[in-house]
Amino acid sequence: MSLRIDEIVRDVSDDPSVVGLIIYRVDGVPVFVRVNDEMKVLQHMYFLENQIRSVLDYMFNQNLNEISIKVEDIKILLLPITKTLVMSILFLPIAEYRLEIEAKRVINSLRPVLANEV
Amino acid sequence: MRYRIITVATSQPEEAVKLLENELPSIDFHPNFGLIIFTTSYYGKHEKVVSFLKKRLKFDTVTFFSDGFGSERGIFMHGILIIMLQVEHKVFITGKGDIGQELGRIADNISDCDIALAVYPALYFPGKSSLLKGFIRDRYYWFRYRRCKSERCKKKILRKYSNWIQKERYFIPVNRVLRALSKARIPVASINLVPIEVHEETPLILYNFEPVGKNVLVVGLKDAELYFKDIFPERGESYEETKEILGKFFALKDEVTIVKEGNVIGEINGLPVKDYIKKRFELEMAENEFVEKLEKGELSAITPFGLAMISGKTYGSSVVGLQGFPLNFYPFYLEFENYFDQGLVIGEVFSQKPHEFVDFGEKMMDGSLKLFFVDSTSLLAYRGETYEIHDFLSGKLRENFLIIFSSLPSARLEITPEKKLISEIEPGIFFFASGTSLMLKFVIS
Numbered sequence: 251m252s253l254r255i256d257e258i259v260r261d262v263s264d265d266p267s268v269v270g271l272i273i274y275r276v277d278g279v280p281v282f283v284r285v286n287d288e289m290k291v292l293q294h295m296y297f298l299e300n301q302i303r304s305v306l307d308y309m310f311n312q313n314l315n316e317i318s319i320k321v322e323d324i325k326i327l328l329l330p331i332t333k334t335l336v337m338s339i340l341f342l343p344i345a346e347y348r349l350e351i352e353a354k355r356v357i358n359s360l361r362p363v364l365a366n367e368v
Numbered sequence: 369m370r371y372r373i374i375t376v377a378t379s380q381p382e383e384a385v386k387l388l389e390n391e392l393p394s395i396d397f398h399p400n401f402g403l404i405i406f407t408t409s410y411y412g413k414h415e416k417v418v419s420f421l422k423k424r425l426k427f428d429t430v431t432f433f434s435d436g437f438g439s440e441r442g443i444f445m446h447g448i449l450i451i452m453l454q455v456e457h458k459v460f461i462t463g464k465g466d467i468g469q470e471l472g473r474i475a476d477n478i479s480d481c482d483i484a485l486a487v488y489p490a491l492y493f494p495g496k497s498s499l500l501k502g503f504i505r506d507r508y509y510w511f512r513y514r515r516c517k518s519e520r521c522k523k524k525i526l527r528k529y530s531n532w533i534q535k536e537r538y539f540i541p542v543n544r545v546l547r548a549l550s551k552a553r554i555p556v557a558s559i560n561l562v563p564i565e566v567h568e569e570t571p572l573i574l575y576n577f578e579p580v581g582k583n584v585l586v587v588g589l590k591d592a593e594l595y596f597k598d599i600f601p602e603r604g605e606s607y608e609e610t611k612e613i614l615g616k617f618f619a620l621k622d623e624v625t626i627v628k629e630g631n632v633i634g635e636i637n638g639l640p641v642k643d644y645i646k647k648r649f650e651l652e653m654a655e656n657e658f659v660e661k662l663e664k665g666e667l668s669a670i671t672p673f674g675l676a677m678i679s680g681k682t683y684g685s686s687v688v689g690l691q692g693f694p695l696n697f698y699p700f701y702l703e704f705e706n707y708f709d710q711g712l713v714i715g716e717v718f719s720q721k722p723h724e725f726v727d728f729g730e731k732m733m734d735g736s737l738k739l740f741f742v743d744s745t746s747l748l749a750y751r752g753e754t755y756e757i758h759d760f761l762s763g764k765l766r767e768n769f770l771i772i773f774s775s776l777p778s779a780r781l782e783i784t785p786e787k788k789l790i791s792e793i794e795p796g797i798f799f800f801a802s803g804t805s806l807m808l809k810f811v812i813s
Binding site for chain 2: 260316347348350351352354355358359
């Protein structure tokens with residue numbers, strides 16, 4: 251399963267601006283992590299773990315399509331995959347348009363894979 | 369017409385070659401023409417794939433870079449799209465002579481085709497040494513220009529600078545290309561490759577895997593149809609009417625007076641364009657910063673601010689993007705002789721839904737293969753929402769469609785569209801600089 255996810259998200263996570271990609275469960279537990287820059291991801295995972303539950307609650311209650319948060323030089327894009335899973339991409343905000351569009355395709359590919367699995 | 373499409377969704381050239389090695393043997397017909405599109409993120413690492421394809425594809429191919437592409441599988445910002453066709457076609461490339469005459473010669477040769485596709489660098493970003501030559505020329509003409517006491521003198525200098533910049537082919541004006549090709553009396557699609565992210569010696573266009581340089585490549589095609597649209601309201605019947613329409617649709621900043629000649633603007637409201645931009649938008653870029661950004665591939669050719677010029681021939685309009693480039697003059701990829709000396713400085717607003725770019729109504733509802741060339745500024749304007757274009761086409765057509773995000777889709781049409789498109793700047797010639805798209809249809813046999 252993890253290999254299948256890894257194969258799909260690679261289209262986004264291979265982008266040179268991406269420092270990491272994490273898939274969270276709605277209760278804030280990370281279920282998949284792909285790291286390109288370990289230090290940067292660790293630093294921001296701490297922030298995310300503290301905030302993620304309230305952010306996800308807000309996102310699902312308000313039925314939002316996406317949320318983006320800027321922390322120092324890193325931007326975090328949160329996109330719901332299913333009703334219980336969210337993909338968060340940590341990236342340096344260069345050519346964001348490119349990343350956002352790639353992310354949409356990856357979400358579309360992940361949905362059928364994850365909908366019934368987690 | 370038979371066709372086969374291959375999409376490779378990876379930014380790693382080694383992986384791309386492996387994927388192509390698996391895909392290419394499964395082709396069950398003999399293509400005679402191919403369009404190969406690399407995303408701009410491949411620039412600099414495309415050689416490995418190009419040399420692999422050169423060995424494998426033994427038919428006419430045209431290769432260029434675009435900001436992204438889409439197929440039934442989704443929208444890709446990293447990857448390669450290969451369209452292989454069995455279609456009656458002819459390919460011509462301009463030579464070193466006068467571009468108008470060269471295109472006239474090509475027009476004579478394509479008049480028996482159904483449509484033509486012109487692929488060329490409307491704006492060419494040269495290497496460092498040519499760039500410095502360009503800066504010196506700019507200063508040389510500017511020195512003479514600022515000593516002028518009359519507008520006639522200023523226009524004379526602008527004309528000389530315009531002739532030089534076009535002779536060197538740093539700029540190939542879109543309306544000049546379309547006017548010259550109109551001799552063929554067939555619809556012409558114009559794909560002008562000014563990428564969002566600029567590198568030295570780009571745009572790169574290859575014919576049979578060899579660079580065509582600063583030339584116009586023209587493909588004449590049989591059994592194909594061409595449609596053009598823009599997403600803006602219709603133009604007015606007079607300068608005042610179009611001005612009002614533009615003012616309502618865009619974020620209007622200023623109404624200005626311009627001194628222009630050829631494809632060059634000398635002044636906006638009595639100021640050199642770079643000084644006007646600095647004053648109005650606080651945008652400026654030093655020469656060394658410009659060169660450095662170009663070398664690193666961090667220079668963007670797209671801007672949300674523009675100067676809307678109104679055509680005296682049709683009362684249509686085109687927008688000149690306003691960037692803080694370190695030049696005294698402001699050359700552009702349009703010849704300005706048919707435009708009024710007044711213009712509107714505007715901020716770009718796309719209030720339409722993204723799918724408007726590709727909604728060609730009933731004309732798209734048949735079983736043909738459709739290539740949609742969509743203005744790449746839509747990627748910046750809509751970002752993630754651009755995906756709606758794919759969702760719309762998947763819902764409407766399900767299959768047989770491709771989306772190519774390219775700069776400045778423009779056209780010369782034989783039949784004027786029912787709508788009075790604001791982008792019609794000369795009778796039958798359509799250009800706006802953003803918000804436009806083309807649909808090329810190939811009949812499948």
